[in-house]
Amino acid sequence: ELKVEQNPLFLSMQEGKNYTIYCNYSTTSDRLYWYRQDPGKSLESLFVLLSNGAVKQEGRLMASLDTKARLSTLHITAAVHDLSATYFCAVDLNSNYQLIWGAGTKLIIKP
Amino acid sequence: DVKVTQSSRYLVKRTGEKVFLECVQDMDHENMFWYRQDPGLGLRLIYFSYDVKMKEKGDIPEGYSVSREKKERFSLILESASTNQTSMYLCASRVSGFGGYTFGSGTRLTVV
Incomplete structure (x- = not known):
């Protein structure tokens, strides 16, 4: 059974700081x-990572994928309040229809 | 702009009512999904469909049924609504084999 684990599940941080959310899968x-x-609100797509070593960046967010370690990271640089949200990772089983979801990381960025 | 449209943003229904939640996508996607989301429980899959008239149970199908008579429409049915079905319901679609989900805006259902 595929498991997807995110950590941390909750993160409160100050504006201007850097931090990383981790997504491990089994x-x-x-x-x-x-x-x-x-x-x-509903969920909006941020990044699609389709191969080992893939890196995508948009603004202060950068996501990467290491398929050998079965690990993806979402890095936040110089956080701003507008990035406060819950972030989910989801993994695609290659022979299945559905994505398998992590539990989500609730990120609160304080001014 | 591609879309997944859920017919209602907010619904209030009475216990025992039969409830229909509608979802329509305009992307010609084969796969459609219904999730419910509750605080602290993440996304839980209720049912999904990989083709017209085809359906598969997800993790929590009890108390729900679905209908997919046309490719673009996937309906979730609460046969007899109960208060423990109060939740946010999210519909999503994806093309077969590749790509992530596109989500609808969600329906917040309250059963009183």
Whole structure:
């Protein structure tokens, strides 16, 4: 059974700081997705990582994928309040229809 | 702009009512999904469909059924709504084999 674990599950940080969210998964996959969810809203796609070593960046967020370590990271640089949200990673089983989701990381960035 | 549209953002229903949640996508995606999301429990898959008239149970199908008569429409049915089905319901679709999900805006259902 594929398991996807995110840590931390909750993170409170100050503006201007850097931090990393980790997404570990338990079986082979080379496709991983990051999503953002604002309070009371639905999920929006952030990054699509489709191969080992993939790195994507948008603004203060950067995501990477290491398929050998079965690990993806979402790095936040010089955090700003607008990045406060819950972040989910999801892993694609290569022979299945559905994505397997992490529990989400609730990120609060304080001014 | 591609879309997944859920028919209602907010619904309030009474215990015992039959409830229909509708989801329509305009991307010609084969796969469609219904999730519920509750605080502290993450996303839990109720049902999914990989083709017209095809459906598969997810992790928590009890108390729910689904219908997919047309490719673009996937309906979630609460046969007899109960208060423990109060939740945020999210519909999503994806193309077969590749790509992430596109989510609808969600339906917040309250059963009283």
